[in-house]
Amino acid sequence: MIKWISLSDFWKAILVGVGIMLVLWLVVSLFVMRKAEAIVWETGAHTASRNAIIIYNPDPFYNLDEQVCKAFATTLSNSNWYAQVLTVKAIEESNLAQADLIVFCTNTYNWAPDTATMDFLKTQNLDGMKCVALTLGMGTTDRAQRILEETIESRGGELLGSKAYWLGKPNAEPGVVAPNVHIAKLLVAEFADEILKSF
Ligand SMILES: Cc1cc2nc3c(=O)[nH]c(=O)nc-3n(C[C@H](O)[C@H](O)[C@H](O)COP(=O)(O)O)c2cc1C
Structure with a gap:
């Protein structure tokens, strides 16, 4: 026999559903924001x-x-720079003070820059160091980009430029037909070329 659920059962089911979704969202957020493995990638001559x-x-x-990070690095190395792309875990042992340029690239999670990169950035003294901010996300990156820029400047860094690139939202003007990630890499290479003019 079909039994109609009461209104209060209906709201209980909604609350349980929303609760489960929030817990799942929290678990995924913690997972994506964990400090990932140490990876070192380099391009250009050490003697540059x-x-x-x-x-x-x-x-x-x-x-x-x-x-995006490798595309930026490759553009620099094409202009006779030595560039290292390092994960946060790999950078911890290195000395930023020797670098002519530091690029902070964050993913956006829940409208904020990722915590691993930010926790690292907040411990750094960037006095007088030339920095660039790259903010990545599905498409809603404005707040994260602003926080990243402000944090770099609050640590004393000289922000030469800041850009956002997206996985979902189109990176190009309407009418440009090319994969979105491909366009992001072309745009970041153009941006790196512009940054090079500051040196
Ligand atoms: C839990 C979670 C929250 C996210 N929040 C945002 C967000 O607020 N804004 C946004 O643009 N992208 C958001 N994203 C998408 C990620 O930023 C995106 O997957 C990532 O930056 C894609 O780049 P990747 O290829 O470097 O991972 C979120 C992703 C996850 C898993």
């Missing part, structure tokens, strides 16, 4: 007169962060 350090904390689901 200028060097850059590019820092990110890898997202476990997709590697837009890695691709």
